[in-house]
Amino acid sequence: MDDKFATCSATLTNALGLHARPSVKLTRLAKTFASNIEMAAGTEGLWIDAKSIVKVMAVKAAKGVTLRLRANGPDAAEAMAALRALVAEGFADDEGLSERAESLGG
Amino acid sequence: MDERRLIGKRAAAGYAAGPVAVLLHAVAAARTGGDRDAEAKALKAAIAAAAEDLSQLAARAEGAGADIIAFQIAMLEDESLAEPAFADIESGLGADESWRRALDQQISDYESTSDHLFRARASDLSDIRDRVLAALNGTKADAPLPEGAILVGEDLTPSRFLSTDWSRGGGIVLTRGSASSHVATLARSQGVPMIIGVPLDLRNIESGTRAAIDGENATLWLNPAPTTLRALSARTSAAVTLRNGGGRELLPAATADGTPIAVYANISDLSEIERMDIAGFDGVGLARTEFLFGHGSGPPGEEEQYSVYRRLAEWARGKPVTIRTLDAGADKPIAGLTLPHESNPFLGLRGVRLSLAHPEVFRVQLRALCRAAAHGAIEIMLPMVTVPSELQLARRFLREEAHALRAAGAAYREPSLGVMIEVPAAAISIDRFDADFFSIGSNDLTQYVMAAARDNGAVADLNDPADPAVLSLVARVTAHAKATGRKASLCGDAGGEPKYVELLLRDGGLRALSIAPAALGPIKRAIAEVDLKRSEP
Numbered sequence: 001m002d003d004k005f006a007t008c009s010a011t012l013t014n015a016l017g018l019h020a021r022p023s024v025k026l027t028r029l030a031k032t033f034a035s036n037i038e039m040a041a042g043t044e045g046l047w048i049d050a051k052s053i054v055k056v057m058a059v060k061a062a063k064g065v066t067l068r069l070r071a072n073g074p075d076a077a078e079a080m081a082a083l084r085a086l087v088a089e090g091f092a093d094d095e096g097l098s099e100r101a102e103s104l105g106g
Numbered sequence: 107m108d109e110r111r112l113i114g115k116r117a118a119a120g121y122a123a124g125p126v127a128v129l130l131h132a133v134a135a136a137r138t139g140g141d142r143d144a145e146a147k148a149l150k151a152a153i154a155a156a157a158e159d160l161s162q163l164a165a166r167a168e169g170a171g172a173d174i175i176a177f178q179i180a181m182l183e184d185e186s187l188a189e190p191a192f193a194d195i196e197s198g199l200g201a202d203e204s205w206r207r208a209l210d211q212q213i214s215d216y217e218s219t220s221d222h223l224f225r226a227r228a229s230d231l232s233d234i235r236d237r238v239l240a241a242l243n244g245t246k247a248d249a250p251l252p253e254g255a256i257l258v259g260e261d262l263t264p265s266r267f268l269s270t271d272w273s274r275g276g277g278i279v280l281t282r283g284s285a286s287s288h289v290a291t292l293a294r295s296q297g298v299p300m301i302i303g304v305p306l307d308l309r310n311i312e313s314g315t316r317a318a319i320d321g322e323n324a325t326l327w328l329n330p331a332p333t334t335l336r337a338l339s340a341r342t343s344a345a346v347t348l349r350n351g352g353g354r355e356l357l358p359a360a361t362a363d364g365t366p367i368a369v370y371a372n373i374s375d376l377s378e379i380e381r382m383d384i385a386g387f388d389g390v391g392l393a394r395t396e397f398l399f400g401h402g403s404g405p406p407g408e409e410e411q412y413s414v415y416r417r418l419a420e421w422a423r424g425k426p427v428t429i430r431t432l433d434a435g436a437d438k439p440i441a442g443l444t445l446p447h448e449s450n451p452f453l454g455l456r457g458v459r460l461s462l463a464h465p466e467v468f469r470v471q472l473r474a475l476c477r478a479a480a481h482g483a484i485e486i487m488l489p490m491v492t493v494p495s496e497l498q499l500a501r502r503f504l505r506e507e508a509h510a511l512r513a514a515g516a517a518y519r520e521p522s523l524g525v526m527i528e529v530p531a532a533a534i535s536i537d538r539f540d541a542d543f544f545s546i547g548s549n550d551l552t553q554y555v556m557a558a559a560r561d562n563g564a565v566a567d568l569n570d571p572a573d574p575a576v577l578s579l580v581a582r583v584t585a586h587a588k589a590t591g592r593k594a595s596l597c598g599d600a601g602g603e604p605k606y607v608e609l610l611l612r613d614g615g616l617r618a619l620s621i622a623p624a625a626l627g628p629i630k631r632a633i634a635e636v637d638l639k640r641s642e643p
Contacts, residue, residue: 020174020230021178023177024177024180028180043414052186054186054187055186057181057227062221
């Protein structure tokens with residue numbers, strides 16, 4: 001396999017940070033890629049598997065935290081571009097719905 | 107098998123016979139780790155079954171509910187959730203204990219975070235934990251119980267009670283529990299026999315064992331002899347005849363001296379109205395709404411609430427229907443909404459406090475109520491009001507929702523807004539509350555005034571609604587209501603107990619009681635025996 005490496009970072013802009021709904025979206029998207037994808041919160045955070053919602057949720061990243069992402073595999077560059085866009089756009093179209101679901105959980 | 111007889115304490119009268127259904131959450135680890143491969147296989151299968159259950163739930167859920175279920179499914183499907191459990195199985199532990207340990211670790215991790223949104227996810231993980239444990243034990247978490255089953259467990263949650271179909275009989279036997287818990291209130295209102303504090307070792311009783319219970323005498327029989335069953339059914343039919351005697355319950359209630367007393371019904375679930383007639387009642391004094399929220403798939407939508415409230419109003423045929431806004435919290439937890447593990451939940455975020463903390467949920471309920479009020483005499487009641495600002499804020503929300511409906515051209519009516527008086531602070535300073543009506547919640551008022559928990563049998567003697575301290579607060583509320591031309595009633599369990607009726611009318615100054623439907627006959631008879639013209643009984 002022709003493995004490639006790619007990295008990127010993006011800051012959490014959505015009000016609730018990496019809560020349940022955004023974590024579901026992020027891991028779902030990550031799983032669509034063949035590459036290994038890892039994530040870390042801030043500069044100090046440990047690298048964890050970005051395809052595992054259990055681990056992504058355990059990071060408990062709040063709004064304003066910068067996520068670092070790195071990928072290793074055939075579609076590493078595409079994975080980074082897609083994930084960065086998802087985070088930068090505040091987890092896309094239905095953030096309003098997401099916020100509602102999260103605040104219901106509070 | 108020989109008949110075995112056990113005596114507990116009475117929580118709700120009635121008779122039932124049927125197979126035992128042991129409540130799963132009350133059962134300690136029963137499987138033993140032995141064949142590691144078999145245990146690992148069992149856990150894998152249970153996780154898959156739980157995910158399948160959730161997928162079926164997801165197909166029916168919408169909005170926030172669907173999001174919560176999608177999250178639970180994603181967690182279940184993530185192999186790293188079960189990783190520590192499989193490691194424990196490898197070291198010889200049973201599948202159930204391994205899973206419980208792994209999930210309890212996750213749950214305590216979420217509970218220890220300072221972010222309240224993350225903390226609230228602990229309840230989702232508890233749901234996941236219990237669902238898989240149930241699958242491991244060979245039952246689905248919300249599997250229907252066998253017909254007429256007798257639930258046996260340590261304690262029972264109100265949501266479990268509400269999700270059980272009691273129309274084909276059945277009963278409740280608890281090794282702990284309390285006669286003044288919400289479950290006991292629900293059991294009395296639906297005529298489900300219930301016994302608490304039964305000295306029974308749950309590990310030694312199997313689901314499917316034949317059993318019979320007599321709530322009146324707080325007795326449980328395991329493997330009852332045919333003679334026992336015959337004696338019980340004879341006694342039951344005699345009690346039913348006595349209870350329904352005279353046809354008096356259809357006549358308006360009045361004391362011996364002719365003072366009219368309004369008698370309203372307490373309704374806990376929509377299914378109750380199918381089995382009763384409003385004819386004997388002056389209306390509904392308390393319609394609970396918790397049953398709408400107990401599904402575990404998020405709060406109900408506006409349309410669902412609207413159609414339920416409207417059905418209630420239409421069923422009442424023009425008689426007033428007082429609907430209480432969501433009263434969750436304390437011993438009525440709702441996954442995803444109430445805070446898990448408050449250090450003192452009865453003094454925590456419950457009742458209107460919870461609604462005001464979740465305005466997006468509260469406003470949906472108010473909007474549905476305004477719309478339904480266009481079809482009947484709906485009134486809104488707020489639970490656990492403590493200070494006037496809570497009433498003022500709720501009224502502002504109500505007005506705003508009513509205005510929005512008017513602007514949208516929708517059919518609506520802004521209902522009158524009353525408060526439930528169950529916090530001593532509100533009863534003591536009753537003149538501060540500009541409510542349209544007052545309804546005394548004697549269960550909570552009693553436990554807060556007497557500082558004696560309603561779910562603790564050890565202080566049951568102190569939890570006395572007839573204590574002069576409680577009655578003086580009741581009298582204070584009724585006197586203020588009379589002086590200012592407002593309605594006042596009492597909707598706690600005390601109103602449905604014949605022995606308290608005279609005290610409530612005479613010392614408490616009440617002229618309206620809201621009671622469990624099953625208590626109608628006895629309460630009207632008790633009212634008719636009171637002579638308020640006579641100075642002392």
